[in-house]
Amino acid sequence: MASSHDDDALYNENASHDDDDAPYNGNVSHYDGIVVCKEKNTRGLTIMKEVIHAKSWGRKLNIAWNAKGQPINPGRSRFVSYIGVVTRREVPISYNTWRAVPRSNKEAVWEEIESSFNIDASRKKYVLGTASRQLRSFRTVLTAKYLRDANGKIIEHPPARYAHLIKQEDWDAFIGRRKDKSFKKLSEENRQRALDPLYPYRRGRVAYADLEQQLIAQQGSQIVTLSRHILWKEGHVNKEGQIDNENVQRVWKECDALSQSFSQDEAPKHDDILARALHGIERPGRVRGLGFGVTQTDYFGKQKRSNFQSEIAKIKDMLQEQSQKVEALEQQMQEQSHLKEIVQQQALLIHNLIQMQLQVVGKQASNPNPNVKDSCTPSSPKPVEEIKKKSKKKTRKTRK
Incomplete structure (x- = not known):
């Protein structure tokens, strides 16, 4: 509960009384x-x-x-x-x-x-x-x-x-x-x-605990506690019971609207009407609308911390999943890079073959004597029938 800040906190509803200590005057x-x-x-x-x-x-x-x-x-x-x-x-x-x-x-x-x-x-x-x-x-x-x-x-x-x-x-x-x-x-x-506080407390030295006690006594019911958005509103009205601050008026209008369509019994305490109307999480060391002496663990229970740990676990899972996706993408890029190298090599080989073919065609076109064979031009193959006849003649001679 003790603040870790220096001693610059200004007077508050639970501040010490200046005359609680007796003046030393010899009497x-x-x-x-x-x-x-x-x-x-x-x-x-x-x-x-x-x-x-x-x-x-x-x-x-x-x-x-x-x-x-x-x-x-x-x-x-x-x-x-x-x-x-x-x-x-x-x-x-x-x-x-x-x-x-x-x-x-x-x-x-x-x-x-x-x-x-x-x-x-x-x-x-x-x-x-x-x-x-x-x-x-x-x-x-x-x-x-x-x-x-x-x-x-x-x-x-x-x-x-x-x-x-x-x-x-x-x-x-x-x-x-x-x-x-x-x-x-x-x-x-x-x-x-x-x-210039955003939501000025208007009950002076009357603490929220005393204010709740007064409201319960006025209602004359058997209830022992009030919703904190009701206490928050009562702590921010003036002596006439009116709201004269625009920020407080805005919050209370939203609380009033939420109370018509929102069941606090079905929602967790940390997401109640006041929490939604104020649009902000509780800062450490206090619970808004309840005053000093009520901690977040006391009021919200340990579920809030459990939810926090659960959220951290979810974030860790998401980070791990994203990390795996990044690794897979890097692997895919490496594979694609390897395929790209193969395609480039094949393209270069095809290019070289085409160049060689063009050179051959160019030399044939430049030769004026068609009977002179180019050393680079392969000889035409002999007909199959002619090869068979020669083979038979060689066989007869061998017999003779």
Whole structure:
């Protein structure tokens, strides 16, 4: 789940809250090694107090999960935010990617979350994936709000708000990375892409999992999940429930048309209504219209990979067949080349015989005395009867 890209991802619906970490202003308390601010009306403080209070009594908080393996409310926001709190405490901001984070830091995050919530090992992948996103979002907040002063000059010390989380050496590495030209280029590309998304998500911080939960509650039915093209459409409407983007409108019209003549039960999931309307394959690491926490293997199953392997096998067979055809064609061309040489030799022989015949005819035509035989002209054969008579005469003489 963790992205292999640098930490330039912009804020998203599951991004960390800027106020989840208590500001360090001297008015703090310490619970189990975690700094908690005593200021009122702070969402981060409320979340921290709930979790720490439960731990102090030896209790774990419960989390509900939907059929797709995503946490849902009540409890999702608290769960995700607390993962962010713990991640910012355990993982330094100096790491540019989640892959670079040592395993020990990741395990520290998992152990803290596992000791605070009723979750089993099957949720570890989701927890660490969320931690990756939360850390990336935290770095984005730091870059946008705390990296430079009002005059645009880089601030050389960690912001006072996060002084209890960020060491000076980590801050130095953090700002050093942001001075790099390649970082600036990539960051600007991501910023421009985020300013003009093809299909802008319009539900703010409401995740697809929460949106699905709301829609199911409104219908009052016994269903536990919705088709993803319905979720995709609901995630791209404005506050009035209207579609005000041409690209989204085009996709939804196609979804609506397909839903009238297309049975999703008969088609594989990877070729459902939304896939056909968007006219594109799923990129690695996510499934469109479902939100974070649902992988392609989880949703489509292993059949997709099997189909992929099958397609590769078909391509290999086609290449082998074409290779055999090319070899046969080359053999045929070689045979034809050999036949061509024979024909050329025969043509040359016929040509030479014709030339010789022409020479003979030419000499006969140029001889004025017909009684003089040409040395090249063969003598006429004697009649058969004359040869028989001479043979008889020789036999009589021999008897005498």
